[in-house]
Amino acid sequence: MDILVLGAGAWGTALAISAGTRHAVTLWARDTAQAQAIASARVNAKYLPGFQLPPAVALSAEAVADLPALARRHDLVIVATPMAALREMLAALGACGRPLAWLCKGFEAPWTRSYGLLGHEVRAEVAPALAAGALSGPSFAQEVAAGQPTALVAASESAEVRDALVAAFHSPSVRVYANEDLPGVEVGGAVKNVLAIATGLCDGLALGLNARAALVTRGLAEMTRLGVALGARPETFMGLSGLGDLVLTATGDLSRNRRVGLLLAQGRTLQQAVASLGHVAEGVYSARTVVERARRLGVRMPIAEAVVDLLDGKVAPAEAVALLMARQPASEAG
Numbered sequence: 001m002d003i004l005v006l007g008a009g010a011w012g013t014a015l016a017i018s019a020g021t022r023h024a025v026t027l028w029a030r031d032t033a034q035a036q037a038i039a040s041a042r043v044n045a046k047y048l049p050g051f052q053l054p055p056a057v058a059l060s061a062e063a064v065a066d067l068p069a070l071a072r073r074h075d076l077v078i079v080a081t082p083m084a085a086l087r088e089m090l091a092a093l094g095a096c097g098r099p100l101a102w103l104c105k106g107f108e109a110p111w112t113r114s115y116g117l118l119g120h121e122v123r124a125e126v127a128p129a130l131a132a133g134a135l136s137g138p139s140f141a142q143e144v145a146a147g148q149p150t151a152l153v154a155a156s157e158s159a160e161v162r163d164a165l166v167a168a169f170h171s172p173s174v175r176v177y178a179n180e181d182l183p184g185v186e187v188g189g190a191v192k193n194v195l196a197i198a199t200g201l202c203d204g205l206a207l208g209l210n211a212r213a214a215l216v217t218r219g220l221a222e223m224t225r226l227g228v229a230l231g232a233r234p235e236t237f238m239g240l241s242g243l244g245d246l247v248l249t250a251t252g253d254l255s256r257n258r259r260v261g262l263l264l265a266q267g268r269t270l271q272q273a274v275a276s277l278g279h280v281a282e283g284v285y286s287a288r289t290v291v292e293r294a295r296r297l298g299v300r301m302p303i304a305e306a307v308v309d310l311l312d313g314k315v316a317p318a319e320a321v322a323l324l325m326a327r328q329p330a331s332e333a334g
């Protein structure tokens with residue numbers, strides 16, 4: 001199989017390394033100098049240091065206008081950019097005629113309305129004819145690049161896309177499960193990032209394991225409520241892209257979103273925390289949309305709201321936690 005991976009950040013590079021042991025892979029970087037540096041070192045020193053690219057991974061740095069022609073020379077296209085670039089990529093590739101999946105987990109930053117869109121909603125606006133979906137699930141790039149056991153979810157309403165993702169990435173170390181509930185898989189991936197900021201904050205303030213378990217569990221309830229209101233199936237949130245990715249990201253120190261919470265608890269400003277990561281933390285950009293869309297749908301998301309108040313500088317870290325604890329008693333089922 002010939003696979004095109006658009007975006008040479010940590011996750012695109014890790015999947016190129018994993019798939020490159022069995023398939024021909026082209027890894028595209030928008031920056032020519034970065035593509036050349038990776039091609040000569042056979043390592044992505046900036047975004048995924050320490051992992052050698054297999055010989056079957058080739059580098060490319062075509063202009064965005066030339067991507068449709070490049071895509072047509074491959075069997076599957078993976079958009080591995082952050083959420084911020086998904087619209088541009090889908091608009092460019094809408095007529096490429098190849099199955100496509102994006103890896104980004106988040107809501108697009110709002111630009112035409114007061115809230116942002118999930119990937120499948122962006123696709124509906126700019127590339128409605130494209131057979132596409134999302135590859136998601138609990139997966140730190142470093143562990144996948146190291147060949148450590150991982151389970152992913154291939155989500156799409158198109159069987160062609162699900163099958164192509166399984167054929168491309170299922171391997172002795174990566175299990176790929178198919179799922180038709182693309183909205184549910186996307187909501188899980190987007191909301192867990194916001195919740196990981198909250199658990200990072202909680203752990204950074206040394207509030208204890210009870211508090212962390214409470215945040216994960218009540219956060220899962222918030223994620224599920226929002227997802228169901230957006231048309232997802234409730235059972236999706238008990239799977240890899242919901243509970244699975246929430247547990248990984250909320251508790252694993254490799255998470256960039258969790259690190260944002262930890263750094264804020266240490267007294268860093270949001271700007272300092274984001275700058276120190278060197279990678280995208282999508283929860284920072286999705287949190288306001290999560291809360292805005294929940295409000296419009298009449299869905300209660302107090303943990304996500306506390307994260308937004310914290311990111312907006314309206315409350316200090318300890319105050320955010322105090323506000324959550326000071327709420328009225330409620331039913332667990334409510």
Ligand SMILES: NC(=O)C1=CN([C@@H]2O[C@H](COP(=O)(O)OP(=O)(O)OC[C@H]3O[C@@H](n4cnc5c(N)ncnc54)[C@H](O)[C@@H]3O)[C@@H](O)[C@H]2O)C=CC1
Binds near residue numbers: 010047083103278
């Ligand atoms: N790193 C991980 O373990 C995982 C990341 N993801 C998701 O995958 C997405 C990408 O994450 P990472 O690769 O880790 O990010 P990263 O921060 O390591 O790299 C981002 C890459 O995208 C490129 N980029 C940024 N803007 C672009 C644009 N406008 N056009 C083209 N390329 C652009 C950057 O140059 C860089 O190569 C995010 O949405 C993240 O939530 C999902 C699963 C695992």
Ligand SMILES: O=C(CO)COP(=O)(O)O
Binds near residue numbers: 137138140249
């Ligand atoms: O999505 C991820 C793991 O599944 C990566 O999470 P972070 O973006 O918080 O590092």
